[in-house]
Amino acid sequence: MSDIQERIAAGLEQAFARHGFAEPSVDTLRDAAGVSLRTLYKYMPSRSDMMLAALEHRHRRYLNRVLDDLPVDQQAAREALMDRVADWMRTEASHGCLFHAAVASEPGSTALRDLLERHKQEVASRAALATGLAGQEIALLLILEGLTQSWPLHGKNAVAAAKGLATSLA
Template structure:
């Protein structure tokens, strides 16, 4: 991505995270991107392209936030990963997953479904590798998704997610 495209995608990500996918007008998105409408459409010629660019930016940020400098010890990495998801939810989006929100707003979009699948697959794969739980990608994804979806209902559910995650290790141990 070019610097301009990255800046546009970052602004769009903030707008969609704050206001959803249906509410922001093109003018709102232009303002959030911080560029003229002409520049916005030069880089992202449709609203669908804007949503995908915002999600791609989110994907990159989320992976970095969760996995950069994660402790090497699997048990410690497991706790740190779940703590980082909780911190992400508290700071970034207390109302659920932006990727699921995008698919819900446009359920017929195969591009959005592919993006959701790629995002969740990569998160699960990297989580299993970092925590020493290969073969448990599905279980880890269920725990992480449960944490993000539960957050909007009851807030911090990090302790429960950690208990469930550590039960995987005990079961295999």
Template sequence: MTRIASGLERAFAEHGFAAPSVGHLRDAAGVSLRTLYNYTPSREEMVYAALEHRNRRYLEKVFGNLPADPGSALDAIFDRVGDWMRSETTRGCLFHAAVASAPQDDRLVDLLQSHKTEMARLATRAARLPGREVELTLIIEGLTQTWPLHGKTAVESAKKLGRMLLGSA
């Protein structure tokens, strides 16, 4: 299932949610159509599988094995978000794009909310800033949205904001 979800994630990240045909998604997953439908019996299930896979990868890459020092941990988080944007996507958050493509889909909205809530929880824990989930989400989301325009400058600005937040705690 991991290989299928990985291929689906790549296809949706590269081509959006509307453009890829089921044949394209099958090819991206590297399986037969029967196998694809066995694991993901609808296009919606394909999107959910891709996003759940992406969530696991993102959280591990951005929040795995962080330094113990809160300032160093925040810097590492912002550097890793920048690396993610450079290597994985240059168009912003795939979760937001999924919800924008199907705003009536409650499961997509729940996946988005769950992803962002867990991201905020991990960031506040690493930075030892309990109760500052909104502020850290704002910085990380701002970095995600401004990275396509400003690249490393956006990362450095996020680090400055993180230090200011730590200093005010």
């Protein structure tokens, strides 16, 4: 992805995270991307392309922030993983998972469903590998998804519960 495409995708990600997928007008998306309408459509000719680019950008940022450079000690990695998901929720996703929101906005989109599945699969496999829970990817993903959904209501208590559940998988 070129620098301009990356910059556009970053702006679109922020616009969709702030306004949802149905609300932002093309003008809002253009302004968020920081380019002319012509440039926006040159790189992303449809709203679907804009959504996919924004989510691909989000996917890379999430993996980098939540899963890169976890502690080598597996128990410490489990705790750090839950803390990082909570930090992500606090700073980036207070309304829940942007990937699920995208699929909900266009339930018939195979491309969005495929991206959601790829994102969740990669999160689960990388998290399981880092935490010593290989073979328990679905259980670990269930804990992470539960934390993502319960964090807005329960905050630190949700993190503590997720840590306890992850420890019980060992």
